[in-house]
Amino acid sequence: xxxxxxxxxxxxxxxxxxxxxxxxxxxxxxxxxxxxxxxxxxxxxxxxxxxxxxxxxxxxxxxxxxxxxxxxxxxxxxxxxxxxxxxxxxxxxxxxxxxxxxxxxxxxxxxxxxxxxxxxxxxxxxxxxxxxxxxxxxxxxxxxxxxxxxxxxxxxxxxxxxxxxxxxxxxxxxxxxxxxxxxxxxxxxxxxxxxxxxxxxxxxxxxxxxxxxxxxxxxxxxxxxxxxxxxxxxxxxx
Numbered sequence: 001x002x003x004x005x006x007x008x009x010x011x012x013x014x015x016x017x018x019x020x021x022x023x024x025x026x027x028x029x030x031x032x033x034x035x036x037x038x039x040x041x042x043x044x045x046x047x048x049x050x051x052x053x054x055x056x057x058x059x060x061x062x063x064x065x066x067x068x069x070x071x072x073x074x075x076x077x078x079x080x081x082x083x084x085x086x087x088x089x090x091x092x093x094x095x096x097x098x099x100x101x102x103x104x105x106x107x108x109x110x111x112x113x114x115x116x117x118x119x120x121x122x123x124x125x126x127x128x129x130x131x132x133x134x135x136x137x138x139x140x141x142x143x144x145x146x147x148x149x150x151x152x153x154x155x156x157x158x159x160x161x162x163x164x165x166x167x168x169x170x171x172x173x174x175x176x177x178x179x180x181x182x183x184x185x186x187x188x189x190x191x192x193x194x195x196x197x198x199x200x201x202x203x204x205x206x207x208x209x210x211x212x213x214x215x216x217x218x219x220x221x222x223x224x225x226x227x228x229x230x231x232x233x234x235x236x237x238x
Contacts, residue, residue: 002049006050008054009145012053012054012056012122013053014122015123016057025215032056036052050145051145051148054146055149058123058153065114065117065118066094067159068090068115069118070153070154070160071159073154073159074185076221077142079141081140082138083139083140083219085087085111085139086140087112088108091108091111093216096111098110100113104135112137112196124140125140126138159184161187162186162187163186163188163229164188166191184217186219187218187221188218188219191224
């Protein structure tokens with residue numbers, strides 16, 4: 001009932017409870033759920049309450065997994081995120097710690113364990129390659145509500161700026177009055193199948209970077225035939 005009868009929220013709380021081994025710990029989770037739900041608007045059940053349940057599952061994540069989860073917000077809704085690509089991106093961002101390597105493990109092995117742990121907590125869903133004797137993660141994806149929470153928390157903690165130009169949106173209007181130098185990552189989504197000219201992409205990226213200030217990473221998705229992105233280290237632009 002407190003999870004709004006939503007399977008995602010129920011699974012997320014199950015993920016919080018899984019490592020708990022005593023009645024006292026389970027009582028603590030129950031009290032935390034009650035407390036988080038009261039933080040939703042008017043203390044009512046529904047969408048706001050469900051997001052608070054998801055917030056609890058996020059807050060229960062180990063510290064090193066939180067940026068890995070927020071990083072998923074840059075991908076599109078319902079997108080199958082290639083696992084090997086994601087491991088490389090996490091590693092390039094410095095999110096995969098060499099301190100977590102076990103004997104003979106690579107950083108990719110560590111990143112894979114990160115993904116498995118979040119999946120076990122129902123923070124994301126995974127798809128597998130099936131082998132005769134084993135299976136390996138092929139891709140992962142976020143439930144719509146989990147992605148909504150991911151984007152909201154990423155914006156709140158200034159982790160990621162998402163600029164979605166699809167459907168005639170003008171996401172830069174939110175950033176037109178004040179330059180934001182604090183958000184280190186920016187992702188641009190363009191229309192699928194639409195061929196953008198050099199000037200169109202140049203304009204989008206220039207405006208996005210002008211609104212964002214200094215960036216640590218930048219991703220561009222969608223469209224077809226758009227030019228490759230070139231990095232200019234002098235201007236911190238493409």
